[in-house]
Amino acid sequence: MRSYRLTGASLAVLSALALGACATTGSTAGDSSSGAAAPKPREALAPGLDVAANPDPYPSTYAALPRENMAIVGATVLTGAGQKIDNGVVVVTDGRITAVGGAQTPVPAGHRVVDARGRFVTPGVIDTHSHLGVYPSPGVTGMSDGNEATSPNTAQVWAEHSLWPQDPGFNTARAGGVTTLQILPGSANLFGGRGVTVRNVPSITMQGMKFPGAPYGLKMACGENPSRVYGGRNSSPATGMGNMAGYRAAFIAAREYKARWDKWREDGQGSPPTRNLQLETLTGVLDGSILVQNHCYRADEMAMMMDLATEFGFRITAFHHAIEAYKLAPQLARAGICADMWTGWWGFKMEALDAIEANAAIVDAQPNSCAVIHSDDAQLTQRLNQEAAAALAAGRRIGMDIPEERAIAWITLNPARSLGIADQTGSLETGKRADVVIWSANPFSVYARADQVFIDGSLTFDRANPAYQPVSDFELGQPGFGIAAANVDQGAR
Amino acid sequence: MRLKSLILGAALPAILGALALTAPAAAQSLTAITGGRVLTGTSVIENGTVVIQNGRVVSVGTGPAPSGARVIDARGKTVTPGFVAVDSGLGGSEIGSVRGSDDLSNSANSISASFDVSYGLDPWSFTLPVARLGGVTRAVVTPSHAGGGGGAHAHDDSDFAGVGHAGLQSPGLFAGQAAIIDLGQGGEILVQPRVAMVAPFGEAGAGIAGGARGAQFVQFKETLAEVRLYARNRAAYDRAALRDLSLSRADLEALIPVVEGRMPLIVTVRRAADIRQVLRLAREEGVKIILDGAEEGWLVAEEIAAARVPVLLDVTNNLPSNLEMRAARMQNAAVLDAAGVVIAIKGAEGSTHRAREQRYNAGNAVSHGLPYAAAIRAITVNPARIFGMDGRFGELRPGAAADVVVWSGDPLEPLSLAEAVYIDGEEQPMTSRQFLLRDRYARPGTLPPAYSR
Numbered sequence: 014m015r016s017y018r019l020t021g022a023s024l025a026v027l028s029a030l031a032l033g034a035c036a037t038t039g040s041t042a043g044d045s046s047s048g049a050a051a052p053k054p055r056e057a058l059a060p061g062l063d064v065a066a067n068p069d070p071y072p073s074t075y076a077a078l079p080r081e082n083m084a085i086v087g088a089t090v091l092t093g094a095g096q097k098i099d100n101g102v103v104v105v106t107d108g109r110i111t112a113v114g115g116a117q118t119p120v121p122a123g124h125r126v127v128d129a130r131g132r133f134v135t136p137g138v139i140d141t142h143s144h145l146g147v148y149p150s151p152g153v154t155g156m157s158d159g160n161e162a163t164s165p166n167t168a169q170v171w172a173e174h175s176l177w178p179q180d181p182g183f184n185t186a187r188a189g190g191v192t193t194l195q196i197l198p199g200s201a202n203l204f205g206g207r208g209v210t211v212r213n214v215p216s217i218t219m220q221g222m223k224f225p226g227a228p229y230g231l232k233m234a235c236g237e238n239p240s241r242v243y244g245g246r247n248s249s250p251a252t253g254m255g256n257m258a259g260y261r262a263a264f265i266a267a268r269e270y271k272a273r274w275d276k277w278r279e280d281g282q283g284s285p286p287t288r289n290l291q292l293e294t295l296t297g298v299l300d301g302s303i304l305v306q307n308h309c310y311r312a313d314e315m316a317m318m319m320d321l322a323t324e325f326g327f328r329i330t331a332f333h334h335a336i337e338a339y340k341l342a343p344q345l346a347r348a349g350i351c352a353d354m355w356t357g358w359w360g361f362k363m364e365a366l367d368a369i370e371a372n373a374a375i376v377d378a379q380p381n382s383c384a385v386i387h388s389d390d391a392q393l394t395q396r397l398n399q400e401a402a403a404a405l406a407a408g409r410r411i412g413m414d415i416p417e418e419r420a421i422a423w424i425t426l427n428p429a430r431s432l433g434i435a436d437q438t439g440s441l442e443t444g445k446r447a448d449v450v451i452w453s454a455n456p457f458s459v460y461a462r463a464d465q466v467f468i469d470g471s472l473t474f475d476r477a478n479p480a481y482q483p484v485s486d487f488e489l490g491q492p493g494f495g496i497a498a499a500n501v502d503q504g505a506r
Numbered sequence: 507m508r509l510k511s512l513i514l515g516a517a518l519p520a521i522l523g524a525l526a527l528t529a530p531a532a533a534q535s536l537t538a539i540t541g542g543r544v545l546t547g548t549s550v551i552e553n554g555t556v557v558i559q560n561g562r563v564v565s566v567g568t569g570p571a572p573s574g575a576r577v578i579d580a581r582g583k584t585v586t587p588g589f590v591a592v593d594s595g596l597g598g599s600e601i602g603s604v605r606g607s608d609d610l611s612n613s614a615n616s617i618s619a620s621f622d623v624s625y626g627l628d629p630w631s632f633t634l635p636v637a638r639l640g641g642v643t644r645a646v647v648t649p650s651h652a653g654g655g656g657g658a659h660a661h662d663d664s665d666f667a668g669v670g671h672a673g674l675q676s677p678g679l680f681a682g683q684a685a686i687i688d689l690g691q692g693g694e695i696l697v698q699p700r701v702a703m704v705a706p707f708g709e710a711g712a713g714i715a716g717g718a719r720g721a722q723f724v725q726f727k728e729t730l731a732e733v734r735l736y737a738r739n740r741a742a743y744d745r746a747a748l749r750d751l752s753l754s755r756a757d758l759e760a761l762i763p764v765v766e767g768r769m770p771l772i773v774t775v776r777r778a779a780d781i782r783q784v785l786r787l788a789r790e791e792g793v794k795i796i797l798d799g800a801e802e803g804w805l806v807a808e809e810i811a812a813a814r815v816p817v818l819l820d821v822t823n824n825l826p827s828n829l830e831m832r833a834a835r836m837q838n839a840a841v842l843d844a845a846g847v848v849i850a851i852k853g854a855e856g857s858t859h860r861a862r863e864q865r866y867n868a869g870n871a872v873s874h875g876l877p878y879a880a881a882i883r884a885i886t887v888n889p890a891r892i893f894g895m896d897g898r899f900g901e902l903r904p905g906a907a908a909d910v911v912v913w914s915g916d917p918l919e920p921l922s923l924a925e926a927v928y929i930d931g932e933e934q935p936m937t938s939r940q941f942l943l944r945d946r947y948a949r950p951g952t953l954p955p956a957y958s959r
Contacts, residue, residue: 361859390828409921
């Protein structure tokens with residue numbers, strides 16, 4: 014960590030990581046610039062004019078819910094890291110996974126034993142593409158905050174500033190096993206703005222959900238949406254080539270902006286550059302601290318985006334809605350780009366025409382691949398396990414021998430990689446955050462329900478206990494409130 | 507795991523195995539599907555025998571195959587009737603955003619109730635094979651309108667209200683008439699046109715009438731009065747001796763079966779309060795209705811049951827996507843069924859491209875309290891019954907159309923696959939444009955994929 018070049022927005026991430034670490038290890042962020050060339054002493058800029066002075070201005074205040082140490086025993090464990098353990102034991106201590114193994118795995122004294130015999134245990138589900146909170150329920154006038162569709166480049170906006178934590182969809186997603194989500198701006202723009210990765214815990218504030226230390230994502234969009242939205246206004250981009258020109262112009266400007274700040278930090282001469290939030294986000298992409306999350310359906314467009322990344326010297330972390338990833342699977346794997354996909358969605362527009370159910374299976378078959386199943390939908394996010402099951406079935410239909418312990422990674426470890434948090438969560442491995450789902454049955458079955466959902470070792474949802482079935486402020490006193498339907502309380506709807 | 511090995515290895519036998527169950531055969535030949543777990547739609551027969559001939563089911567039972575019959579071995583499999591999609595766009599919409607390929611909606615104010623989707627259906631639509639692979643063999647193709655599809659994708663139609671061109675309603679209160687199709691390859695798919703009329707209520711209906719629900723109900727009643735007036739005075743109308751009416755002649759004609767209670771009206775409505783009002787309206791006007799959506803239906807389940815009104819459900823709607831479905835719950839299907847309401851479960855997102863998810867939706871209803879047998883009914887016999895096709899399809903019973911699907915396992919499970927599909931006794935090809943794409947890219951060759959078929 015200390016060897017990074019500390020320029021521009023990369024400070025934001027390092028500092029955030031340090032802050033995250035603070036919460037658990039007590040280390041300080043004070044020495045985080047020790048690897049950089051020592052800048053010449055000069056007066057600090059006024060507050061807000063230098064990103065380096067406050068790289069994390071809307072910091073996470075997330076704190077785990079009350080928790081106890083425990084050992085989940087007797088279940089079939091799909092670790093997310095490729096293992097299937099029958100009659101397994103998962104030990105959780107201070108919110109972290111401290112042991113995973115077979116029935117002989119010792120349970121530390123004092124740990125509560127959770128009997129999960131006959132059930133399945135997986136890592137918490139991670140949805141890389143969500144608009145919960147920014148396109149919340151109810152989707153009414155006044156609440157539609159997901160697309161700053163006022164300019165093709167709105168890299169300056171941050172989804173977290175639109176996020177309404179009271180969206181009831183967070184609760185239903187959690188009841189479907191979702192413990193982490195990336196909330197993204199919409200796809201009207203070439204650059205839609207920054208996404209934010211959140212812990213799926215009930216919170217009064219956005220900051221209370223923010224995943225400590227998770228890198229920001231930049232939502233970019235290829236294809237029909239930007240050209241339709243802006244072409245429809247007789248402005249650029251109106252075409253695919255207009256899209257490309259728009260990305261290139263933005264990264265040229267970002268390169269120049271970055272160079273100005275780098276120079277000023279280096280020599281301290283003259284006036285500092287004027288801070289520009291749009292270019293600052295793109296600078297974060299250039300220095301690798303902000304991950305490109307690129308809505309891109311078609312294979313030919315993905316290939317051009319990969320060349321664009323080479324042209325300007327940045328990385329694309331994931332293609333979202335990667336309908337045609339199967340046409341480019343070897344290239345994506347070689348470039349280390351995740352393909353975030355649906356299984357069943359197709360045909361709703363031209364660029365979704367060639368969607369196939371076996372997309373994830375074909376992408377996954379490549380060495381070093383990163384196949385992800387995502388939702389983009391408040392309903393589908395509740396059933397990503399079923400979407401993965403349908404993808405698994407499509408792979409098996411063409412004879413691919415994909416074990417369930419591998420396919421579960423499509424909604425756990427691989428999405429964690431897609432968000433740059435695989436060192437924190439996504440699998441049941443020692444040292445990781447204890448994000449755990451106990452399923453009533455095999456999660457690849459339509460009948461499986463998430464019985465209990467743990468986030469950082471804290472029980473956040475319990476299907477059998479209304480005390481652990483949160484409802485949002487919005488839901489209080491609404492029609493049907495407080496009435497059980499088919500003997501099921503609202504919180505487990 | 508290398509793609510090439512999977513092509514040359516287990517892949518082809520796995521795929522072809524299902525096909526090899528059955529050599530190509532004419533629909534007329536006597537065929538027995540034996541040894542499977544048969545879900546008839548209303549009952550379960552273990553180790554059952556389904557005999558079909560001349561496009562129809564001959565018998566369903568446990569006996570041996572009749573002599574001379576071609577035998578399909580379904581041991582270890584599950585055999586069901588083909589599923590019946592409701593509120594579907596199959597064959598009527600090819601690509602969602604390409605307006606010219608969508609024949610499910612119409613905005614001319616002289617053709618609203620009279621809009622007849624049956625003329626625009628395309629038997630060669632690439633949506634049909636995809637749905638068929640998901641076990642769907644019949645569909646009620648239904649005109650779309652601004653109030654359809656569930657709250658998450660609700661449209662704003664509020665600027666269309668009022669009286670428009672030529673003094674006619676603009677747009678009309680009615681979205682048009684639904685048709686029943688089969689999904690059989692290569693033939694005439696239209697089974698019956700004009701099986702139901704469609705009208706949005708709630709927010710969408712109010713938007714048509716001017717913005718308020720109270721306006722729509724008044725306009726609706728006024729419209730039905732005009733239809734009755736017209737029906738009694740056709741000759742005067744033709745002499746231009748009748749007062750001006752707010753619908754075109756074609757629309758007035760189309761609504762006569764509705765006001766006479768012969769043609770059901772599919773009412774898209776979500777809020778419990780609106781459901782109650784619609785039930786009363788139907789009673790007062792003598793109109794036979796089918797509720798569509800009914801997300802808050804569970805709050806008034808007993809009233810819906812007492813009115814003997816069936817419901818078409820999107821069971822996955824469990825969020826307050828808008829203010830008329832704040833009580834939406836996954837348990838809606840279970841509550842309605844328990845109250846005695848006849849329910850049909852829809853596919854996803856308009857049952858067009860995602861019609862194949864109907865079976866998963868049924869499974870999710872089961873995991874939220876609906877009995878398994880009721881879930882099977884809700885995708886087979888119930889939709890047939892709701893649209894007056896009781897006994898003609900949607901059920902494995904003697905005399906019904908031989909729409910049969912052989913499944914690798916429980917049909918409600920995503921991991922189960924349809925291995926053989928028969929429609930009117932005709933074995934259907936188990937492929938689709940999607941499968942062709944898949945195979946082209948799963949089997950890379952030395953030449954570009956464009957050279958492969």
